[in-house]
Amino acid sequence: MTSLNGLTVLSMEQATVLPYFTYRLVQEGARVIRMEHPKYGDPNRKVGLSMPGEEGMNRYFLCINAGKEAITLNLAEKEGKGLLARLLLELEVDVFCTNQLPSSYAKLGIEPKTLREIKPDLIWLGVSGFGPDHTEAAYDPILQARGGLMELTGQAGGEPQVLGIPLPDMGTSEHAFGQIMKALYLREKTGAGDEIHLSMFASTVSWLTVPITLNKTFGQTITRRGNTHQFFAPVSVFPTKDGFIYLAVGNDRQFAAMVELKEFAELARPEYQTNQGRIEDVKKLNRELARLTSRLSSDKVVELLKSIKLPVSKIQTVKQVVADPLINPTLLNSKDPVTGLELTLAPPPIWTSYLKERQGALSFPPRKGEHNRSVYSSLGLKNGRLDELASNGVI
Template identity: 50%
Template sequence: GEGSRIDLSMFESTVSWLTQPITHTVTFKKKVTRRGNTHEFFAPVSVYETKNGYVYIAIGNDRQWETITKLPGFESLYKKEYERNAGRIADVENLNRAINTITRTFTTEALIELFHKATIPISKVNTIEEVVEDPYVKPNLLRAKDPKTGLEVTLAPPPYTTDFLKSTQRTLSFPPRFGEHNEEVYGGLLGYSSEQLQGLKEKGII
């Protein structure tokens, strides 16, 4: 086979996530507004507070909703008008407030266990401290050490770990200070003499 050139910009990658908003705006001439963590077509879908943090709950069909209304502590959510997704969407603000009132009485861990047993989609909302301690994230963090101060900077892991990063144990060289490598570059790579370098310094060129 033959390889092909791939041009992939950060901007294009970000825009590609606007699947529904672009279709609704261009095709159906519908004004799209910010929705926070909610979903335009399904409810309840949002972030809810717990005793010790936050969880994200995503109900995608009426069967899941029926299940949640039968869970211990959630029975009060049942309403005839909520049996269908359209009814929940129509009253989503009141619905989310009611759910939040209930989830605050549970710890994150207890709520996740309860929902998992009922096969209802739920996830913990992690803090940054918890993210970096994740067993998948932690070993893939990048590091760079300042040779002058000894400060070690931790950086987010890349989306793909290259062979180069593996060969350096995910350690990067520290960004150079202004003019730090002048002698190495001008003298070593370009062959400038010490006198020439000094002349450039005196003229304010480097």
């Protein structure tokens, strides 16, 4: 088997961190059923501009929820807890995951002990801001602030900046993906399920490999430095006649090759032969290199430096990234059977066999409770009973 076809995931998800994780599982062929409260649903459904005439299908929500099914279930109701138990057993759920606050686990009846008593081989995943022993809520920018990312982002001497993407959310999603793969492997060997608690704060700080070691062990101050690199030069954004490029010289051989080009020959100075010499005079070096690059077009600078295999790129807009010949063929797509809207979705990190078979097409992000009848009818519940549960606020 080359996909996760046959894997069933029941996800009590909202916001970004867990929906992105399950979206990654969808790309591998897993069946993902997102479970929401029948009245409130996922708050992200109401973020961004809405689809015309339709509530709860706003643009922000559409980006990471294609390929999923959606049901509603009120776990504050006794009947809701009973239905959850039936879903776990009768759908043969492999993974249950939630990003509810840990303080809500008991009230909702979703503690790992409770659910794994119902289904012992269940893999239970809880993602929270600071771990199961802490009730503090957290959003991605708060974790960027507390986790050191904002201290490392921005111009030298300027104010801290938030990253352009939600790394604590999406980085935690990738860590969750790895932990679930390990849990599935171990279950295959032992038959036992697992209980996984993942802290977004711990996930965020785990990316600070160099900053923590250099600061704690050697007492170095590690802080924001704009577009430059603390240990290599020249590495920065440089202006051109028609835009900007980013250049990264990683060793002395690369710099020597660069200054052999006539356009940069005046930088061939003894003091710049070593990286240490360039770092010691980095402000002047970058200023002089910027003067040289500004005489050329971005395309010309890229052409010259690529000819000597030096890492360089134009600073691309999102529109240009989408058109990049290495990216454009890998974009995913999803079409709404109701409105005909065709979504273009970000590419996966790797095109799986599942995506290749489907030519990158995923089912449209589900409306709240869209799959109530198809999922609950598989438990043997008839339409009349489903109508009764809906009117009572259970589903």
